[in-house]
Amino acid sequence: MDFARTKIWLSCCTNAIINLAKQALELALDEKNILLQEVNHRVKNNLSIVASLMNLQSEKSNDDYHKQLFMECRNRLDSIAAVHELIYKAKSYSHINFKEYLNQIIEHISDSYKSFEHIKIIKGITEVDIDISAAIPLALIVNKLITNAYKHAFSNKTEGVIEILLVENNKQVFLTIKDNGQGFDKTVIPKNSIGMEILGGLIEQINGTCNLTSDEKGTQYKISFSKK
Numbered sequence: 001m002d003f004a005r006t007k008i009w010l011s012c013c014t015n016a017i018i019n020l021a022k023q024a025l026e027l028a029l030d031e032k033n034i035l036l037q038e039v040n041h042r043v044k045n046n047l048s049i050v051a052s053l054m055n056l057q058s059e060k061s062n063d064d065y066h067k068q069l070f071m072e073c074r075n076r077l078d079s080i081a082a083v084h085e086l087i088y089k090a091k092s093y094s095h096i097n098f099k100e101y102l103n104q105i106i107e108h109i110s111d112s113y114k115s116f117e118h119i120k121i122i123k124g125i126t127e128v129d130i131d132i133s134a135a136i137p138l139a140l141i142v143n144k145l146i147t148n149a150y151k152h153a154f155s156n157k158t159e160g161v162i163e164i165l166l167v168e169n170n171k172q173v174f175l176t177i178k179d180n181g182q183g184f185d186k187t188v189i190p191k192n193s194i195g196m197e198i199l200g201g202l203i204e205q206i207n208g209t210c211n212l213t214s215d216e217k218g219t220q221y222k223i224s225f226s227k228k
Contacts (some may be wrong), residue, residue, distance in 0.1 A: 052079060102166060133228075174222065
């Protein structure tokens with residue numbers, strides 16, 4: 001009888017300890033999620049403040065060159081802020097839906113180039129979940145390539161098309177950005193070109209590869225990388 005009572009007592013104690021451990025773990029998890037959400041929210045707000053300051057500085061610029069620089073910097077900040085907004089809404093700290101993210105980036109850039117009404121954006125974007133560590137470099141790549149197309153691809157044309165494609169196949173992600181502009185000669189790109197150096201660095205961050213083709217029919221960048 002004493003043995004049976006002891007067994008019951010031990011079982012009750014074990015269950016109580018397990019319940020307390022579960023409660024402590026759930027509390028710690030809730031606190032971690034709240035903290036991460038607060039950090040993401042603050043980062044997003046701070047980036048928005050910096051972007052607003054750049055807008056003000058752009059308005060004070062006396063020439064188009066510096067206004068363009070501030071606008072491009074603001075677009076990059078908007079792209080980074082969009083990551084934090086999606087993390088905050090989705091409550092995911094490992095992967096995000098890049099389709100939703102990419103649509104936001106394209107919208108931000110298009111709003112910045114409203115005066116380019118003769119340029120049309122075509123999207124072929126499928127649902128692709130990617131690691132958050134790859135999201136920001138990939139967003140900055142998209143930002144740069146679309147911006148370059150707006151600025152340089154159609155200077156001799158009255159209308160044009162920029163096409164953005166995103167697909168996944170066997171854990172391999174393919175991002176294609178192409179235009180039907182006048183193209184350019186790849187052999188005359190300076191080796192010390194800051195733009196190409198930045199692009200190369202961003203592609204390296206996602207362990208990706210880039211295939212660039214350009215002729216009189218337009219320019220195409222095809223970037224691929226493996227999902228983690």
